Amino acid sequence: MMLLRLAWRNIWRNRRRSLIIITSIVVGVLAMSFVEGLSRGFLKQMFDNQLGAHTSHLQIHRRGFNDNRIVQNFMDEGARVSSMLEQNANVQYFSKRVTAYGIISSASNSSGVYIVGIDPKREAKITTIDESIAHGQHLSGQRHEVVISKRLAETLGAGLGDRVVAMASSLDGKVGAEVFRVVGLYQSPSSAFDRLFIYIPAENAQEMLRVGGRIAEIAVVARTLDSVAAIKADLESKLDESYEILSYQDLLPSLLAQLEMTEELMWIFYLIVGLAMIFGIINTMLMSVFERIREFGVLKAIGMKNGILFCMVLIEAFLLGLVGTLIGFGGGTLINLHLSATGLNFAAFSEGLASYGAGAVIYPVVDYAGVATGMVVILSICVIAAIYPALRAVRLQPVNAIRYV
Amino acid sequence: MELIRTEELEKIYHDNGVPVHALYGVSITIRKGEFTVIAGPSGSGKTTLLNLIGALDAPSAGSVMFEGENVASKSKTELASLRLHRMGFIFQAYNLIPVLTARENIEFTMMLLQISERERRRRTLALMEELGIAELADKRPNEMSGGQQQRVAVARAIVTNPSLVLADEPTANLDSTTGGALLDLMERLNREKDITFVFSSHDQQVIQRGRRLILLRDGRVERDSHVAG
Numbered sequence: 001m002m003l004l005r006l007a008w009r010n011i012w013r014n015r016r017r018s019l020i021i022i023t024s025i026v027v028g029v030l031a032m033s034f035v036e037g038l039s040r041g042f043l044k045q046m047f048d049n050q051l052g053a054h055t056s057h058l059q060i061h062r063r064g065f066n067d068n069r070i071v072q073n074f075m076d077e078g079a080r081v082s083s084m085l086e087q088n089a090n091v092q093y094f095s096k097r098v099t100a101y102g103i104i105s106s107a108s109n110s111s112g113v114y115i116v117g118i119d120p121k122r123e124a125k126i127t128t129i130d131e132s133i134a135h136g137q138h139l140s141g142q143r144h145e146v147v148i149s150k151r152l153a154e155t156l157g158a159g160l161g162d163r164v165v166a167m168a169s170s171l172d173g174k175v176g177a178e179v180f181r182v183v184g185l186y187q188s189p190s191s192a193f194d195r196l197f198i199y200i201p202a203e204n205a206q207e208m209l210r211v212g213g214r215i216a217e218i219a220v221v222a223r224t225l226d227s228v229a230a231i232k233a234d235l236e237s238k239l240d241e242s243y244e245i246l247s248y249q250d251l252l253p254s255l256l257a258q259l260e261m262t263e264e265l266m267w268i269f270y271l272i273v274g275l276a277m278i279f280g281i282i283n284t285m286l287m288s289v290f291e292r293i294r295e296f297g298v299l300k301a302i303g304m305k306n307g308i309l310f311c312m313v314l315i316e317a318f319l320l321g322l323v324g325t326l327i328g329f330g331g332g333t334l335i336n337l338h339l340s341a342t343g344l345n346f347a348a349f350s351e352g353l354a355s356y357g358a359g360a361v362i363y364p365v366v367d368y369a370g371v372a373t374g375m376v377v378i379l380s381i382c383v384i385a386a387i388y389p390a391l392r393a394v395r396l397q398p399v400n401a402i403r404y405v
Numbered sequence: 406m407e408l409i410r411t412e413e414l415e416k417i418y419h420d421n422g423v424p425v426h427a428l429y430g431v432s433i434t435i436r437k438g439e440f441t442v443i444a445g446p447s448g449s450g451k452t453t454l455l456n457l458i459g460a461l462d463a464p465s466a467g468s469v470m471f472e473g474e475n476v477a478s479k480s481k482t483e484l485a486s487l488r489l490h491r492m493g494f495i496f497q498a499y500n501l502i503p504v505l506t507a508r509e510n511i512e513f514t515m516m517l518l519q520i521s522e523r524e525r526r527r528r529t530l531a532l533m534e535e536l537g538i539a540e541l542a543d544k545r546p547n548e549m550s551g552g553q554q555q556r557v558a559v560a561r562a563i564v565t566n567p568s569l570v571l572a573d574e575p576t577a578n579l580d581s582t583t584g585g586a587l588l589d590l591m592e593r594l595n596r597e598k599d600i601t602f603v604f605s606s607h608d609q610q611v612i613q614r615g616r617r618l619i620l621l622r623d624g625r626v627e628r629d630s631h632v633a634g
Contacts, residue, residue, distance in 0.1 A: 002509065002516045009504035298500040301461055302514055302561070303489020305482060399462040402496065 003308070007315040010288070018320060021284045025324025026331070028273045029378060033332025033371065036266050037364035038344065043259050044365050045358045047252075049189045052128040053357075054116070054197065055251050057228045058220035060235065063244045065216065066251070071100055071171045075243070077213040084238055090227035091220055095122035098205035099216040102168030104148070104198055106156035113152070114196045115166055117205020126221045129186055129199065136160045136184035143204055146180035149194035150187045158182055166200065168209060176208040190357035270374055274381040281385035285317050289389045296393050297401025306394040313390035314383050321382030325375045333371060336364040407473070408569055408601055409435040409458055414467035416453050416624075427453040428624045430467070435603060437568070440595045442615030443605045449621040451605035452573055458603065459492060459571045460484045472568065489517055493562030497574035499554040501546040507557045508533070508542040514565050532560050536590060552583035559590060563600060572604045576611055588614045 011018050051057065059066075062075035075081075078096055085094045098117030103110050120139035124130040129147070130138040139145050146164060148156075158164055160182055167177035180200055188194055206212065222228045228247050235245045249256055289296070299309060343361035346353060350360035414431040417424050428450045435441055435458075443451045456462040457469055460476045469476040471487065479487065488494070493514075501510045508529050515525040533539045538556050546554055555575060562570050572591070576584030592614060594600050604611055612618060620628040 001522070002512065005509075006502070006505065013504060294498075294500070295502060298494075298496065299502075300485065301459070301488065301494050302517075303485050303487075303492075304517055305485050308517070397462075399456050402461075402500070 003312055004315065007312055008319055010292075010312075011316050011320055014288070014291075017284055017287065021280055021320055022324045022327070024280050025277055025321060025378065025382075026328040028277055029325050029328025029374065030332045030335075032266075032270060032273050032374060033329050034335055034364070035269070036370055036374070037332065037336035037339070037366060038362060039262055039266070040365040040367055040370070041340070041363045042353075042356075042358055043262055045189070045362060046356055047255060047259065049128075049357045049359075050252055050255060051248055053188055053190065053193055054127060054219075055248055056126050056219040057222045057225070057248050058231055059246050059251060060218045060220070060239075061216065061244050061246070063242055066244060066246055069099065069101065069216070071169065071209050071211055071214075071216075074098075074171075074211050074214040074216055076215075078215050078218050081218055081235075081239070081243070084235060085218070085220060088231055088234060090222055090224075090231050090234075092223045093122065093125040094218055094220045095119060095126050096202065096215045097123075097217050097219060098202050098209065098211070098214075100168040100205070100209055102166055104146075104152070104156065105165045105167075106158040106162065108157040109155060111152060111155050111195070113148075113166070113198045115168055115205060116197060116199050117202040118199055119202055120199075123199075126219055129188070132186040132188050133184045134187045136182070138184050139199060139201060140183070141201065143201055144178065144180050145183045145201060147184040147186060147199040148182060149197070150185045151191065151194040152198070153182070153185050155195075160185065166198065166208070170208065170210040172210050174210075176210060178204055178208045180204070189354060189359040191351070191354040193357065266370070267377075270377045274378055277378070278381050278385045281317060281320065281382055282388060284320070285313065285386045285389035286392070288316065289313065289393045292393075293396060293401050293404040296396050297398045297404065300396065300398040301402060310390045310394050313393050314386045317382045317386030317389075318379060321379045325378050329371050329375055333366055336366045339364045340366060406437040407434055408437045408439075408471070409433075409603075410470040411454075411458070412468045412470075414454070414457060414469065415465045416450070416457060416462070417465040426624055428457070428464075431621075431624075431626055432467075433619060433626065433629060435569075435601065437601055438595070438599050439601055439603075439617055440592065440615055441601075441603045441617040441619060442612050443603065443619045443621060444607060444612050444615075445621035445627075446607065448623075450624040451607070451621055453624075454621065455571050455573055455603065455605040458569075459494065460487055489514065490565070491568045493565065493567040493570040495555070495558050495562050495570065495572035495575045497577045499546070499551070499558050499578070501554055501557060501561070503546050506543050506545055507538065507549065507553075507560075510546075510557055511560045511564050514561060518565060528564055529560075532564055536560055550583075551579050552587065555579060555583075555587055556590065559587070559594075563594060563598070566598075567600070569601045569603065572602060572606075574606050574608070575604065576606065576608050581610060584608065584610055 060081055062073055065073040085091045100115050102115045104113045120141055134150055139147055162182050163179055165177055165179050167175050170176035222231055232245050232247050340363050343363045345361050347360045353360055412432050414428055416428040417426050443454055445451050457464050511529045512525045536556055541549055541553055591602055595602050617631045
């Protein structure tokens with residue numbers, strides 16, 4: 001304790017110098033903390049939007065469907081799978097879908113789309129499309145209704161109440177087509193999504209595609225993200241190889257790779273900021289050691305071992321770093337906590353953000369594990385920076401150091 | 406009982422590459438309980454001899470035996486341990502740790518010896534009472550006079566009950582009255598606690614108080630005499 005007390009008091013011998021180095025640590029750490037929170041918030045939004053818009057936590061298909069989403073790869077009506085899902089306590093909701101790539105045409109234009117036939121009541125529990133309705137309403141359950149995005153509506157020159165034709169390749173090799181009335185316009189955070197996805201009643205989709213009672217997939221929302229693996233394992237143990245059960249990790253590998261890459265990039269970011277700090281800390285500690293040459297000589301004379309002296313210098317650097325990181329990360333966390341509630345408006349970049357599937361308002365995320373990691377990294381850098389000055393202290397010859405002026 | 410014995414001790418320094426012979430063949434023996442002054446003019450080798458006796462420096466030739474053990478055979482860690490356990494040091498410039506209070510400065514060596522905090526506190530306060538510096542317990546060195554600082558330094562040097570206390574010009578920065586009081590204190594400690602003191606000094610006040618005088622001149626022992634009474 002006395003060594004700690006001594007180290008603490010030593011760092012305040014030159015208050016101005018210590019405050020300068022602490023301030024540099026605070027600024028660096030605050031910046032890192034804020035950028036990390038913002039990055040995590042951006043990626044979380046992308047991730048949540050992807051899962052919430054369509055992917056869900058888990059999808060069950062006939063094997064091969066995910067690689068080739070054609071009607072020939074549809075599965076049966078899914079009664080057996082539905083029963084398993086209803087009995088699984090980890091499953092919160094699930095919904096059957098009938099999907100196909102097709103074309104939507106209005107009087108003035110047409111566009112390639114991904115047709116999603118849904119049970120609107122069940123689908124509303126697993127995706128956020130019903131919350132994204134900007135004009136009109138979601139599918140009511142009546143036949144021949146369609147919900148499209150505002151962006152697609154502009155492309156087609158169509159509006160609420162207008163008739164459009166959706167068509168796609170059917171199971172018998174012909175082109176299936178149906179007329180639909182636009183009942184709702186949605187706007188999601190992703191411009192790419194908006195360009196592509198349209199929603200029609202599942203029965204209409206099955207008729208159009210002439211698949212009878214078959215479906216393309218069953219989308220599942222788990223009670224928690226952690227229970228997805230358990231649901232997958234349970235289904236795999238009960239279903240034969242004719243099914244493929246894909247978790248969101250299987251369905252969104254590139255997004256998850258992006259998330260992982262961001263984690264790695266944060267380490268590199270920490271390292272760069274740390275390297276910038278390290279030279280300031282080395283300089284501060286060297287100056288502190290040179291100012292105390294005589295004192296170190298006396299300490300060695302009265303019997304302080306080199307190891308203890310070495311540790312004392314390292315502890316001083318650690319304490320400098322601790323003050324800086326606590327203030328920096330504390331401040332950064334408070335800022336991120338506040339912004340996680342209010343959001344940060346990047347309206348000027350909304351188009352670009354939409355192309356990534358993120359909204360214009362980003363809500364930073366506080367990751368306490370990330371804060372702890374950052375603290376460990378910066379504190380380690382502070383201690384490493386003090387090694388050379390500590391070695392200089394240890395190598396002092398007491399007989400010369402005592403007489404140092 | 407023999408505490409220190411030096412045999413044909415030599416020390417050569419190199420000053421900008423020029424060899425400086427600080428000690429020539431110094432052979433002395435210091436017994437337990439002595440109150441010895443190593444005196445001589447500036448450059449006579451007093452501090453060099455004190456540093457060699459205190460295992461702060463290594464001789465160029467000859468040997469230093471401390472309680473029968475050859476100091477030269479020890480590693481730096483062992484020497485640090487020897488100094489910590491068996492010696493105390495008093496410096497001309499007091500050299501208290503400026504960020505510690507008087508009490509903490511005195512406790513410091515006991516902390517290095519890993520004595521418990523309670524025992525450290527007990528011993529320190531008792532010693533400070535005995536030396537008449539109890540009121541300085543919570544003061545830092547910059548809040549004390551030179552004499553007070555040196556008294557605290559004496560307390561630091563003896564609190565671990567060392568066999569030997571080495572004092573290098575302890576009164577050099579003090580006025581004669583304060584220096585005299587300090588010497589009174591050290592004489593009392595020598596008498597009552599049988600602590601061996603070895604001073605290096607050219608201060609007449611110190612020389613007159615010594616019961617043994619080793620006079621150095623140009624690195625050699627010119628005279629080694631005991632003072633009667």
